[in-house]
Amino acid sequence: MSRAAVVAGIGSCLPPRAVSNAELSARLDTTDEWIRTRTGIARRWHSDAGMATSDLAVGAGANALKSANESIVDTVIVATTTPDRPCPGTAPLVASKLGMTGAAAFDVGAVCTGFLYGLATGAGLIATGSADRVLVIGAETFSSILDPADRSTSVIFGDGAGAVVLRAGEASEDGAIGHCDLGSDGAGQDLITVRAGGSAQRLSGVAPEPGDAYFAMAGKEVFWRAVQRMAESCRGVLNVTGTRIDEIDWLVGHQANQRILDRLADDLGVPRDRCVTNLAEVGNTAAASIPLALDHAHVAGTLRAGDRVLLTAFGGGLTWGSTVLTWPALKRG
Incomplete structure (x- = not known):
């Protein structure tokens, strides 16, 4: 094996x-x-x-x-x-x-x-x-x-x-990580960014603006790109793994915004009630959002051993990625 x-x-x-x-x-x-x-x-x-x-x-x-x-x-x-x-x-x-x-x-x-x-x-x-x-x-x-x-x-x-x-x-075990579809587009770096503090700003010879030290995001543009890229990535990983969308028990998307999650589910043809979400209780926690959502769903008993789970995310870079796995039997904290 x-x-x-x-x-x-x-x-x-x-x-x-x-x-x-x-x-x-x-x-x-x-x-x-x-x-x-x-x-x-x-x-x-x-x-x-x-x-x-x-x-x-x-x-x-x-x-x-x-x-x-x-x-x-x-x-x-x-x-x-x-x-x-x-x-x-x-x-x-x-x-x-x-x-x-x-x-x-x-x-x-x-x-x-x-x-x-x-x-x-x-x-x-x-x-x-x-x-x-x-x-x-x-x-x-x-x-x-x-x-x-x-x-x-x-x-x-x-x-x-x-x-x-x-x-x-x-690879045949529940919980095995198989194909991961990953991608990026650096041309979109300004859509999700902290402009000050890195070498580009420090070596530019130009003093940063007061707001440049803070996180900034172009919300409307990010919305549409997030839905598009996550949907494409999900379809890519499903195609490689030979998994049909109707075989997916749970969609776990990056917890960015409920409207993004709803639009993604509709685009993929996943019922909204089959989407794991804890966004209301924790907000957008960036890199922590998917494992947080998985753990909260696991503790609540929403995720059960044998469930097919599709994970997908979109973030700054721009970056995106997806993978699919069968949820294993895990100890609950």
Whole structure:
């Protein structure tokens, strides 16, 4: 049988402070009704002072390891847009805090598609025999890069982390990671971006504008590109794996915006009630959104062993990706 990476455990972590729409409405020109109608979000979670992305990653990683009945892995991959520092990467610190000094550890930067890129990378390491166990974490503290006065982003994004443990197994097993459809278009880099802080800005000889240090997104353009690219990617992975759309039990899209998720489901022909979503309760958590949604659905009993699950995401870069797997029997936290 062919060697493959198999999902062996899952976990998540949210920071302690819930931020309601009412709280945001008190300081922004918005209302609870406007936010719910435009995004589908009721609340999001923000980190307290002194809490970093690595702290959320450690929490999610520890819970995933517990779910898998594991204490160590060979490799730790952290997908994040909000690393603790520009240098070094966050993953080595996360590995160290989890008691795995010496493990290979590195970050993946693909914004909201980061978890799927990390999943594909971890699966590749296992398939080639370079690792036997890999911890893949999506973790974000997006509140640290949001302009608190920007209604268009502050109401959408939140903090959180989700993680899975991959182990070496066989391609025929439930939970095996097979083909991953991944893509990018760098010409769209300005649609989802933080303009200041990188080498392009620092070496431009031009002082940044005050808002350039904050996250910015061209919402309308991103909406249509997200639906198009995720739909194309989903069809691509279904075609390669020989899976019909009516064989999919659950669609788990990046939790960006409820209108995007609804439009994607309609485009693919998936009933909206077969879409896993926790967007209302956590907001858009970027690289953390898919593992968070999976863990919450797993804990709630929505996902059951044997279910066919289609994962898809779209993010800055521009990047996108999809994969399909059969949900395994996992321990619930």
